[in-house]
Amino acid sequence: MSGNPLPASKLARTILLTALLGSALLTTTDILSAGASPSAETTCLLLLPLILALQVLHSAPDSSRAPLGRKCVTLAAQVLLTYLPLLLFRPFWTTTAAYLAGSLLLLLPPRAAWPLFGLVGLSMVIPTALDGGPLVESIRLAQVSLLIGFLLYGLARLAELVTHLHAVRGELVRRAVTAERLRFARDLHDLLGHSLSAITLKSELIHELIPAQPTRAVKEVDEVLSIAERSLADVRRVASGFRDLSLRQEVTSARSMLDAAGIAVQAKVDLGPLAPVVDTALATTLREAVTNLLRHSNASRCRIEALEVEGVIRLLVENDGVDAVHHDRSPYGGHGLGNLRARMTAVGGRLESGPWAEGTFRLLAEVPAQRPSSTTRAGG
Incomplete structure (x- = not known):
């Protein structure tokens, strides 16, 4: 299934990637409209694709099941790429915290992820406060970071769930086919085993009766034919799914x-x-x-x-x-x-x-x- 995802899985991944690119475009707009020096703009625009790549990696299906060492390394890299530039370019780098907030929810257990998620939101109050900005603006930045982070988390989980549901559906189909094959084999065994045993028994009896009691042998032949006809009907009933017996x-x-x-x-x-x-x-x-x-x-x-x-x-x-x-x-x-x-x-x-x-x-x-x-x- 993973090698050839179904349309719903593709759609879910497309929506997730679109949201990630939209958030990156929002950050790019903030950088270009902040009036920073050319060197600062260039540095931020070079670092932004790295954060985006990390976020795509963290949003992949089953990313929470990745080895602990790999998760620690990628999360540490995202923390550095989020907060180090923030110390230098805080007016236009705050939106990148939304990626980090979403990654924490995607990779860490809920007991640790949710407190850290809230901590990332609170940390966005500090840059504006250091610049002497109003408290309302600080709260707005914190809310935006948490909201976008939660949105990215929800979209990633939704894409993973859709992919998982399609995989489960495929497994259920395979199990249903296997069960039907077993049902068909079992019914053939139960129905034809009896009939073939009866035909064998009757045939042996006919062989013994032919020399001494030909009339009775003819009667037994008629019964064998009747059993054979019932066996054919049994096979047809099994094939069509109707197997009611008395x-x-x-x-x-x-x-x-x-x-x-x-x-x-x-x-x-x-x-x-x-x-x-x-x-x-x-x-x-x-x-x-x-x-x-x-x-x-x-x-x-x-x-x-x-x-x-x-x-x-x-x-x-x-x-x-x-x-x-x-x-x-x-x-x-x-x-x-x-x-x-x-x-x-x-x-x-x-x-x-x-x-x-x-x-x-x-x-x-x-x-x-x-x-x-x-x-x-x-x-x-």
Whole structure:
């Protein structure tokens, strides 16, 4: 972002530089109209660009984060360029104190900057008093110095803030893109992992049925085609951002898959209407649980329960046949449960999984009950 600043950043810097040049022009006018000797005018006009350069350096974005040694050196140089000429040419050099006042606010911590800022303003009373001028003129010079210094400080901070906001906006855009990519990958894993596991299981069953039960094999082929069509629809829903699923439909699908695998299923669903975001999160959790069961266990029985208890939706999936030494050799495996935990956390719920009593494996998801009228469409 810094190498190619956006128009708002350029505009803020342009306004700041214009104000600095305007203040320098005001000082130049004071020098030329003061009637000083040619040598005095020449000296002041040569020193003024140095002060202006220091002020531009101090007004740069993040100048307050510069090393302490560098800040001390540049501030000391600006103090000398402000007060030494003031001792010699005080009638027309007082406006340069505004630069110093602004630099103090830009570079120093507030606890030290504001007292010194006020001290610079008070110091502008002294030159006029030494020349025997009226007190009102001394106060006016002090006010002008502080006002211009505060204005330069405000413009520099505004330019820095605009630049920072554009940088933050760019970072937010990058994070949003990353989050959407993760959402897309997670949804593909959750949706297609289940469907592809079902197709694999059905295909193995068809291979066994063809010699002995061709009629049933044809029926299973029809189911494989149906699963493939649903998988295509899932991919399209993920790509378009609509991913609402039904827990009740997933229970029916899970029962069909587990029956085909020869696993005894005990399913119990006692739920009222659910908000789409909760329904989708629980349906996806059941999909992943069944997929893991088929891939990573030798289960003979499985229990599925979806109940509402005291305002909390509880989904329980429990199976036997846990393989303690199983290791998924696929380099792309191992993200399913992490995705599910992220989904549960997003809807204010939690997920527990792991070995349970008597060689069983249990997955428990809990999420506060939400009704359809109080929730929008499910998000990633």
